[in-house]
Structures are given as structure tokens and as C-alpha cells.
Amino acid sequence: MSRPTKIATALVAIALIYPAATWFSGQRIQAVLDEHYADMKSHPSLKVSERTYERGVFSSTEKVSFEMAMPVAAEDGTVQAGEPLRMTISSRIQHGPVPGFETLAAAMLDSEVVLEGEVGAALRKSLGGKAPLVARTVVKFDGGGHSAMTSPAFELAVPDGTGQALRIGFSGLKADIDFSAGMRSYTMKGTADGLSMEDPDMLIELSGLVFDADQHRLFDDEAWLYAGKQRATVASMKAEAKEEGELGDTRFELELLSYDIDMPGKGEYLDIKALMGTEVLRVADVDYGPAHYDFSIRHLHGRTLMDLYRKLLEISGDPAQLAQQTEDPAALFAPLAGPAMTLLAHDPEFSIDRISFTSPHGTAALSAEVSLKGVQPDELSNPLMLLAKLRASADLSVPQGLLLAFASNEAEDPEEADFAAAQLQQQLELLEAQGYLQRQGDQVKTSAAFSQGQLTVNGRPFNPLAMGGR
Incomplete structure (x- = not known):
């Protein structure tokens, strides 16, 4: 067989085999996404309201709509049910083994997020019809992969339910995420140049945000509890009250902020160590920096912690419960008492490792520790x-x-x-x-x-x- 004949035969074989390979890859990526959205069902506040998936031989399309309850403050100060926050993620999925003829992988997804409702319409107008967030995700054959996300700059006015508006300015975001199969672990790095929020009383500006994380699930069957590290730094942040507002001459500035969280997992337990600091803490014309707030929480029972977290999110998304708490603030703690008391029964320890700031008169510092040891179930209500x-x-x-x-x-x-x-x-x-x-x-x-x-x-x-x- 001549060389040209061999090449032609190979191309014909590839042409016959490739559709079957892409069909198999299409099945694989759909199974990966099905597993992801099955995990979403356990999220206490973000609900999947609709999902459609149309699979072809070489590519597929997916559209997923989410909904989250959003209580709002009314003019009389009460908390009422507002329009739920609704958003939709639309994805074009190119099947492997060579998706888009760009890489060797199970699939490549090009996704965009669209916010619905009044806020979404205002955001689309501000962005000239562009999506507020887009992502390209490459999924490997084992279910892991990489996602690169970007968000463009925008300006937006958000009504607050009292006839006023919160004005938001955002300079854009870039983030890269590497994840394992089923999002059982991930690393993330990202930056955002600036963010501003302005209402009739206050202007807040933030610049130079850099963040990263390296986390893994504490339990294989618990999708929302991760152990590991998170870090964020901010070049500067300032807040200034407006002369015509109700906050007087409030004004402060922070520079070189840092936020480090280390959450190592130990069996069924989780420790949390947080280090927060700023090199400059200027209140009015006095600088109290460097300032630090470091604290630790040790021996937190992971599953009980998630029970408490879910209950807290359930309350924050329920306008009826929030309205009750407006009249009786103590009502907030009643539904949290059960998991909170169970958490105490596992002997957690809390410590303020350092609160310090520097004044014109010198440095002030505080440290403290609190623990409850050997609490029995029948003692929790006493x-x-x-x-x-x-x-x-x-x-x-x-x-x-x-x-x-x-x-x-x-x-x-x-x-x-x-x-x-x-x-x-x-x-x-x-x-x-x-x-x-x-x-x-x-x-x-x-x-x-x-x-x-x-x-x-x-x-x-x-x-x-x-x-x-x-």
C-alpha cells in the first residue's frame, strides 16, 4: 500500500471513529454535569428552578436557571418578601476528544451568566447587552478540569425598596479555577481592580483585590463544607459619609488589608484560624495602623456546623422569619438553638489570638480564650x-x-x-x-x-x- 493510500485510509478511519468518540464524550460530560446539579439540590438557599439539556453528536447546549429568595426593607422598616434573585447560565458544550479542535479533553464549555428581573435588565443595559460573567471550562476525561472566568466593568443603580438606590461600580474580575472530579477539591486565583458602592449616606471604594484558595471537601457526601486555605488582599478601601447624609462626618481609610483563613480538617472536626490585618487604619485624621484581629476556633464538629449553616441560610432567605426578627430580635436565635447547643457538646474552643492597633499614645492589645469542656446533653438547656x-x-x-x-x-x-x-x-x-x-x-x-x-x-x-x- 502506497503512502498516500495509507494516509487516506487513516483519515477515513478517523472520520468513521470520531463521531462515535464525540458521542461517548457527550455522554460523559452530561453525566459530569448531572452529578454537579444533583449536589446543588442540597444547597440551602440557591435552588435550580429549571434545567434543559440538548445533546448532539459534536456539541450540546445547556440552560440552567437558579433562584434565591431576596427579602427587602420596606419604607416602614419592616422586612418583606422581594422578587427572588433569578439568574440563568447558558452553555455551549463542545464534545471531546478534541473539543473545538483546540485541546485534548472530554469537553469544552463556553458559558455566560444572565441576571433576570429589573436588576438584570439594568445590568444588560449598562454592559451594552454583554453578559456580566463569562467562563471557558475545559473538562478532562476524569471529570476534573480548569475554568477561566472574566467579568467586564459596569455601573449599576439598584433600588433598595425605600425609594432610594444603591449605585455600584465594578472594574471587572478575572479568576482561574482548577478542580478535581465532582468539585471534591479546587484551587482558585483571581483579581478585581476596583469596586465602589454609593447610597445617599455613604460612599465606599475598594481597589486592588487579589484572592486565592486551596480547598477540599471535609466529607465526600457533603458538597458545601470545605477545609483548606483562603486568602485575600486589598490595596485600599475607604468609606466616607456624605455631608447631606445621616452619618455625620464618618470617614475611614484602610490600606494593605489582608485576610487569611486556614481551616484544617481533622477527621470529623474542623479548626478555623483567621488572620485579618491592615497596615493603615485611618479614622478621621488619626492612623491606628498597623491593626490586627486574629482568632481561632478549634474542634468544630463538621456535620453539626453544616446543620447550623443551613439553618442560618434558611432564615436569611425567609422573609417571614426575618420580619418576625424585626419585631423580636431574639427570635433569630430560637431556630439556631438546637444545632448551636449540639455544637457546644463537642467541646469547641474559641480564642482571640490578637486584637491590636497603634494609636498616637502607643499600642493597645487584647487576647482571650473561651472553652466549654465536658458538656453533657442534659446540661445544654441549663x-x-x-x-x-x-x-x-x-x-x-x-x-x-x-x-x-x-x-x-x-x-x-x-x-x-x-x-x-x-x-x-x-x-x-x-x-x-x-x-x-x-x-x-x-x-x-x-x-x-x-x-x-x-x-x-x-x-x-x-x-x-x-x-x-x-
Whole structure:
């Protein structure tokens, strides 16, 4: 057989085999998507309202509509049922093994998101008919893959239900996600140049957002609980009240913000360690940076945590329950009490690892730990039994000059300010004499602990009612 004949025979074989291969790939990608939307059924607030799938030999199309309850504030201050947030994802799916003749994979999806309703119409007008979010996703033969998402810049006015409008400006977003089969694990990296939100009272501007994540499911059968790491940084953020608004002269700026979350999984339990900080924290004309807020929560029972999360999302999406909470804020906690108490029975520990900020008078810092050990199921409804098993401790260090500044801050004239400062000075001297605090240089330091129903301050039993007579 001559070389041209061999080539022609190979091409004919490929031409005959390729449709069967693409048909098989079409079946495979449809099964992958079916599994994904089966997981969506367990989401507590985002519901799939409609899904259509039309499969061909070389390509398919899919259209999926989602719906989420959106309560709104009425003019009288009550919370009422608003129009649900509705969005549709339309995808053109090119089957493998060489989708679009661009890569070797099971499929390649080109998707776009469209928001419905009044907000969606305004967004489409702002974007000149373009989709607010588009994505190209390449799905490998094992069900994993890569997705590249982009969002264009837009400006939008969103009515808030009170006759006012929230104006949103967005400079666009780029994100890349690598995922394993069934989204059992994923990594993500993304950037957004800027975001602004403006209402009649306040203007908020954010710039230079960078985010990434590396996460995996804690349980194979729980689609919405992930362990791993998340990080975000923001170059700058500022909020400024408008002169004609109701918030006075409120104004603050933050620069070089960072947000790090590490959530390692340990069997059925999850730990959370959060580090939040900003190099600049300017309130009015005073800079309190660097400022930090770091906290840890250890030994959280994963499945109970998801029960609590689902209940919270159920409440936030139910206008009737939100309306009830407007009249009685305590009503919020009633439906959460069951899973919250069960969570306590697993001996979680909470600690404020660091709260600190720098003032013109020096650095203020606080750390604290709280835990409940050995709580039994029959003790969960007994506050006195829980109090007996509560363990807590805290350490505080504050510049004396900052305390004096706060004490005289509300004074109407210098004479009143001097009087307030003198009173505070006397109180500090009394507490120091009683052993409840120490003054080291310009810092006022104290510690507190609560154990077995007893409160101590600086290691001394503390009774607030008897404090003045010591």
C-alpha cells in the first residue's frame, strides 16, 4: 500500500471513529454535569428552578436557571418578601476528544451568566447587552478540569425598596479555577481592580483585590463544607459619609488589608484560624495602623456546623422569619438553638489570638480564650450548668494616654475634659492599689480569668459590687 493510500485510509478511519468518540464524550460530560446539579439540590438557599439539556453528536447546549429568595426593607422598616434573585447560565458544550479542535479533553464549555428581573435588565443595559460573567471550562476525561472566568466593568443603580438606590461600580474580575472530579477539591486565583458602592449616606471604594484558595471537601457526601486555605488582599478601601447624609462626618481609610483563613480538617472536626490585618487604619485624621484581629476556633464538629449553616441560610432567605426578627430580635436565635447547643457538646474552643492597633499614645492589645469542656446533653438547656463548665481568660494592655483621651473625648470644654481625666486617673490608682491592674511605663495592663464560677483579675478574686470598698 502506497503512502498516500495509507494516509487516506487513516483519515477515513478517523472520520468513521470520531463521531462515535464525540458521542461517548457527550455522554460523559452530561453525566459530569448531572452529578454537579444533583449536589446543588442540597444547597440551602440557591435552588435550580429549571434545567434543559440538548445533546448532539459534536456539541450540546445547556440552560440552567437558579433562584434565591431576596427579602427587602420596606419604607416602614419592616422586612418583606422581594422578587427572588433569578439568574440563568447558558452553555455551549463542545464534545471531546478534541473539543473545538483546540485541546485534548472530554469537553469544552463556553458559558455566560444572565441576571433576570429589573436588576438584570439594568445590568444588560449598562454592559451594552454583554453578559456580566463569562467562563471557558475545559473538562478532562476524569471529570476534573480548569475554568477561566472574566467579568467586564459596569455601573449599576439598584433600588433598595425605600425609594432610594444603591449605585455600584465594578472594574471587572478575572479568576482561574482548577478542580478535581465532582468539585471534591479546587484551587482558585483571581483579581478585581476596583469596586465602589454609593447610597445617599455613604460612599465606599475598594481597589486592588487579589484572592486565592486551596480547598477540599471535609466529607465526600457533603458538597458545601470545605477545609483548606483562603486568602485575600486589598490595596485600599475607604468609606466616607456624605455631608447631606445621616452619618455625620464618618470617614475611614484602610490600606494593605489582608485576610487569611486556614481551616484544617481533622477527621470529623474542623479548626478555623483567621488572620485579618491592615497596615493603615485611618479614622478621621488619626492612623491606628498597623491593626490586627486574629482568632481561632478549634474542634468544630463538621456535620453539626453544616446543620447550623443551613439553618442560618434558611432564615436569611425567609422573609417571614426575618420580619418576625424585626419585631423580636431574639427570635433569630430560637431556630439556631438546637444545632448551636449540639455544637457546644463537642467541646469547641474559641480564642482571640490578637486584637491590636497603634494609636498616637502607643499600642493597645487584647487576647482571650473561651472553652466549654465536658458538656453533657442534659446540661445544654441549663445555663447554670454551662456557666460552671465555662473556662475563659483574657490579657489586656492599653496606653494610659489613650484611656485618658477616650475619657475626655465627650467633654464639651477643656475644664470638663480635665475633670473627666482626673476622675479616670483616680480610678486607675484605686484599681492598681487593689491589685487589679499594673502600670508599666505608659501602659496599663491587666488579665482576667473565669473558672469554676469564679472570676479573678490579675490573680485576685474579683467582686464588682465590693470593689469600691476595698
